[in-house]
Every structure is written in C-alpha cells, then in structure tokens.
Amino acid sequence: MIQNKTINSKEVFITEKHHHNLIPWAQYRNNNNRAPLVFIFDHHMDNNEPFMSYAYDKENMKHDKKKVQIELKKIDINKIDTIKDSISKLKNDEYIQTALKINLVDKVIIISYDSFNDTPRSFEEKKYQNSFSQANNFIPPYPAPVRPFTYPDSNIYIPENRCAVGCTRGPHNDDCVIPHYNQCIESVLLDDKLKIIEDMNSTLITNGKLNEKYILDFDLDYFHTKQSINPNDPKTFYSLIQDAEIITITKEEDWIKEWVKQYGYDPNLSVNYLIKRLLFHIDIATK
Numbered sequence: 001m002i003q004n005k006t007i008n009s010k011e012v013f014i015t016e017k018h019h020h021n022l023i024p025w026a027q028y029r030n031n032n033n034r035a036p037l038v039f040i041f042d043h044h045m046d047n048n049e050p051f052m053s054y055a056y057d058k059e060n061m062k063h064d065k066k067k068v069q070i071e072l073k074k075i076d077i078n079k080i081d082t083i084k085d086s087i088s089k090l091k092n093d094e095y096i097q098t099a100l101k102i103n104l105v106d107k108v109i110i111i112s113y114d115s116f117n118d119t120p121r122s123f124e125e126k127k128y129q130n131s132f133s134q135a136n137n138f139i140p141p142y143p144a145p146v147r148p149f150t151y152p153d154s155n156i157y158i159p160e161n162r163c164a165v166g167c168t169r170g171p172h173n174d175d176c177v178i179p180h181y182n183q184c185i186e187s188v189l190l191d192d193k194l195k196i197i198e199d200m201n202s203t204l205i206t207n208g209k210l211n212e213k214y215i216l217d218f219d220l221d222y223f224h225t226k227q228s229i230n231p232n233d234p235k236t237f238y239s240l241i242q243d244a245e246i247i248t249i250t251k252e253e254d255w256i257k258e259w260v261k262q263y264g265y266d267p268n269l270s271v272n273y274l275i276k277r278l279l280f281h282i283d284i285a286t287k
C-alpha cells in the first residue's frame with residue numbers, strides 16, 4: 001500500500017490514494033511531540049468534512065453527525081491500525097479535516113487549482129462582496145480592494161490561484177489554462193502564493209521560508225503536463241523540498257488518466273513519468 005524511499009536522507013512515501021497519506025503522517029506525528037503543518041500541492045482542495053460519505057444517512061438524506069463522532073473517537077493516532085480502519089471509511093477528499101480534528105496535523109496549506117478565492121477570505125474582500133450584495137445593481141460600489149489584505153484566524157490556508165502570475169489577459173480564458181498549469185512549481189507562482197500565506201498569518205513564514213516543521217505533500221494530479229514538472233526556475237520549489245521533514249506523494253492515477261484522455265492536456269503525461277521527475281527533483285534539491 002505504501003512505498004518508502006530514502007533520498008539523500010529525506011524520507012519519501014508514495015501511496016495510491018490521497019487519504020492513504022494519513023499513515024505516513026501518523027508515523028511522523030508519533031515520533032514527534034508536536035503536530036506538524038502539512039504543505040499540500042493538489043489540483044483539488046479536498047476539504048470535505050470527515051466521513052461525509054460513510055456517515056451519510058440515505059433514509060433521512062443527511063450527514064449523521066453522531067456516526068461521525070463515533071468514527072473520530074475510534075481513531076488513536078498512536079495506533080496505526082485505527083488509522084488504517086478510518087482510511088477504509090474515508091473518501092479521498094475527507095482526510096484533511098479528519099487530520100485536523102484528530103490533531104494529527106496542526107495546520108494545512110494547500111496550493112490548488114480549485115482555489116478561486118483566498119481561504120480564509122480577507123476582511124477587505126468580504127466587505128467588498130457584502131457591499132455588492134446590498135446594492136441593487138451590478139455597479140461596483142467602490143473600486144475592488146488590492147493586496148495586501150488582512151485575514152481572520154484559521155488552521156487552513158488556501159491562497160487564490162485563478163491564473164498564472166503575470167497573465168495580462170482580461171478576462172482570463174481557455175488560452176490561460178496550459179500556461180497556468182505549466183507554472184505550477186515555478187518560483188514566480190510559488191513566491192506569489194507564499195506571500196499571500198504570509199499575509200494570512202505572518203507567524204507562518206519569514207522571508208519565504210516556513211517557520212513550523214512541515215510535511216511536504218503532493219497529489220500528482222497537481223501536474224497536468226510534462227512541462228509542468230520541469231520548471232525553468234525551481235529555486236523556491238527546491239527550498240520547500242529541502243526544509244521538509246518528510247515528503248508524501250499520492251499517485252491518484254485515475255485523475256492523471258482523466259487529464260490525458262478526457263481533457264487532452266498532454267498525451268504523454270503518465271504517473272510513472274511524474275514520479276520519476278519528482279524523485280529526480282528531490283534528489284537534486286537534497287544533494
């Protein structure tokens with residue numbers, strides 16, 4: 001179920017489905033006093049509540065909260081078997097909220113292509129949005145606020161990722177899609193996201209580096225083309241690899257197949273290629 005590799009003393013774990021990564025996260029957690037931060041690269045936000053699917057009460061068409069509590073209570077992070085049992089009842093988009101609720105992880109950062117707005121939403125944007133909904137027409141009541149913004153507290157941070165950094169098309173359109181995907185681990189994109197996260201919580205990041213111990217986590221569906229995993233400027237990406245405590249990778253092969261067959265982003269993209277290139281970057285970054 002889990003492949004383990006050591007690359008220049010960096011521990012790397014490879015799984016099939018994203019929620020399986022809870023196992024290496026728990027193993028790390030059990031060897032350390034503090035729950036770590038997890039820094040995730042994922043096409044999706046995977047932010048559903050624990051056991052949404054398992055605890056869905058079909059008869060009454062609602063989420064059975066008692067059943068959720070029972071399942072959460074069964075998990076003892078010191079006992080890997082209880083983690084494995086929970087994995088069999090979780091979907092691949094419910095593991096983040098689960099990991100936060102059982103104190104397996106302290107905070108989560110996600111760089112995602114599903115993120116059209118910052119999570120948490122800034123005070124400035126919320127106020128702007130509210131003034132829109134109060135107005136009875138579509139004329140903006142005042143100019144849209146510009147960064148830097150201020151934010152409420154949160155334990156989950158997902159910066160806005162609507163288009164490539166520096167894209168001047170207005171509005172963004174289909175021509176933006178591939179350039180945006182190809183920028184996914186370029187320093188220009190990562191530096192932009194790290195700056196937003198620093199604005200969200202200034203204690204998290206200093207000079208582009210994370211202050212907390214963190215697990216670096218990849219869902220391979222974050223990569224849509226072969227070029228996307230061959231950045232021109234990997235400086236920030238390598239720095240994220242170097243400072244990570246451990247690295248976890250999930251294949252999510254069905255999604256990669258979908259990028260190739262359904263969407264046709266790159267006919268030559270494959271899980272094997274992405275794994276090979278990602279391990280290559282980890283090797284170079286940690287040498």
Ligand SMILES: [Zn+2]
Nearest residue numbers: 163167172176
């Ligand atoms: Zn664009």
